[in-house]
Amino acid sequence: MDSSASRLQNLIELIDREFEYERHQYEEFLNSTLSLNPSASQPFPGCRYPVEPVEWHRNAFDHIILTVNCTAADDIGNDEFEPGKIVRFFYKKDGGSIHEFPHQCYIDSVAPGSLGLRVVGQNAVQSILDSARAHFLGLRLGIDTTSYQVMKSALQEAVRRDDEPFVRLREVLAGAVKPEFRTLPHICCPWLNPSQADAVQHVLEARDVAIVHGPPGTGKTTTLVEAIIETLQRENQVLVTAPSNVAVDWISEQLMRRGVNVLRVGNPVRISDEMLDCSYERRYAAHPDYAELWGIRKRLREMHGGEARNEAKAAYLRKLRYRQTELEIKIHSEVFDEARVVACTLIGAANQVMGNRRFATLFIDEAAQALEPACWNAILRCSKVVFSGDHQQLPPTVKCPEAVRDGLADTLMQKVSKAKPETVSMLTVQYRMNRLIMGFPSRWFYHGRLTAAPEVADRTLSPIDSPISWIDTSGSGFTEVAAGLSSSKSNPNEARLLIHTLKDYIDMVGESRIDDSQTDFGIITPYKAQARLIRRLLKMNYFLKRYRRRIAVNTVDGFQGQERDVIVISMVRDNDDGTIGFLRDLCRMNVAMTRARMKLIIIGSIETLSRHRFYRELIDYVRDKGEVIEVSEF
Secondary structure: OOHHHHHHHHHHHHHHHHHHHHHHHHHHHHHHHOOOOOOOOEEEOOEEEEEEEEEEEEOOOOOEEEEEEEOOHHHOOOOOOOOOOEEEEEEEOOOOOEEEOOOOEEEEEEEOOEEEEEEOOHHHHHHHHHHHOOOOEEEEEOOOHHHHHHHHHHHHHHHHOOOHHHHHHHHHHOOOOOOOEOOOOOOOOOOOOHHHHHHHHHHHHEOOEEEEEOOOOOOHHHHHHHHHHHHHOOOOOEEEEEOOHHHHHHHHHHHHHOOOOEEEOOOHHHOOHHHHHHEHHHHHHOOOOHHHHHHHHHHHHHOOOOOOOOHHHHHHHHHHHHHHHHHHHHHHHHHHHOOOEEEEEOHHHHOHHHOOOOEEEEEEOOHHHOOHHHHHHHHOOEEEEEEEEOOOOOOOOOOOHHHHHOOOOOOHHHHHHHHOHHHEEEOOEEOOOOHHHHHHHHHHHOOOOOEEOHHHHOOOOOOOOOOEEEEEOOOOOOOOEEOOOOOOEEOHHHHHHHHHHHHHHHHHHOHHHHHHOOOOEEEEEOOHHHHHHHHHHHHHOOHHHHHHHHEEEEEHHHHOOOOEEEEEEEOOOOOOOOOOHHHHOHHHHHHHHOOEEEEEEEEEOHHHHOOOHHHHHHHHHHHHHOEEEEHHHO
């Protein structure tokens, strides 16, 4: 077994470990919270009990949709049970144990007091309905076993493959073989800056792998779209992917605006409204021959799809089935062949509608947030890979500590960029931040290579205000507190100070200026408990009421990809021993700081944080370029 195959085999073991860890956590959580009482309807975390399956129908895409009434209706609208989530039915046996149905269902729609579930197979629907007559049924959120199965299968196939083009690509991505480049005439894209144009040229000249490294605000999406369009001048069709549906929809929308024919493959309930008309299902249903196909399917269902004893009827059924298959193949092929870009998530590249389709070039956007096993699922279909992202921002989510330790959170983009730096083209002009906000992240994370575009370099809300401030809470009794039984933290005094700071800042800039420029605000904190507390305080503040729609409060993870005119960061950690928890994850701090366009305010204990070199240097930078304010001054 060669080095790359051995490394992939190790990833299979890590994926198994991650799945077992998540499954164990899931079962532990449900067993500790699920206390069923059939005589009372009540919502449980991750669970609805009792529920009543009432009827099923086929939607426009020929999917079976089962309507389920949920007695605990008041809690249905929360984001636990949202379209696209996986759920499973269960019932409680007489002895108290839980029987879970093997059928995996997907939430298709959410309405007051009911859910629409997509169920695969009429037999599964009948089994659920039959059980409902004998038992009180419940629904609980399920683990996404499909993604794990897809990733594991992709890795196993990547190990098995021995065709030369793929083996070479596999070895290049493992760092064992030198990537190849060719020389092409320079493209003419005057709307791109030099680093963006160089990145597009770099993508075109790469024979097997290229990386577009896009730090915050540098126009990564603009560059990637241009690279895709230029590639389509040379190839008939490309595959464009990303780890999440949101990211796939975003890049797809930008391509559509440039007139590119995009086919969006994936679960329709997870596709944005703007992209639904480009979905495979909508395009399939809009095909001129679809009406005939629908009619044939309806006739076959009415005849129960079985063979008839009457020879004439049997011949008619065979004829219908033959025509059905003929139409399905024709419509499917034409829907795919008309598209210039096929867009899906990395896991979605295993969608059965993709069949055995192959592409010359694969584009992976937000590759720095993509698990490597998921990337291989798409790489199997291609002979060249273009990664786009920023490995100095948030990594992919891995829950198992041992899997993190052994490298599952290390992305393929990151590994290739380290092993083969010649594959990397970095964007260096950013169009978001004031140059003083940009300065420290550029120095620490990007070797000082970033420059601010002239139109944003000195942009501020107030000529008398410094673009970057730190409010020091040291020695003020702003001690952090644990949030219940969870590992999250909050800092009530710091949260109250933040609300006060925001009000004072609006007063200082002037309400008329804030209103005229439609200034927006972001409040970022590393901890969910602190975010919840700040939201509550924000709702209670009368002065800030009129600005609430322009104030977003979220964790660092929830803010990636966003930007605001003013960003206020609540650091939370304040203790005697200098413990800072996952504030040690510096990529999170990079994300938080680089969301700000014109003003960045950091609130936290310098005494606690300055024991870490990064924060010590950041505080020195703020003292030099901005202002450090003692909390006693408020």
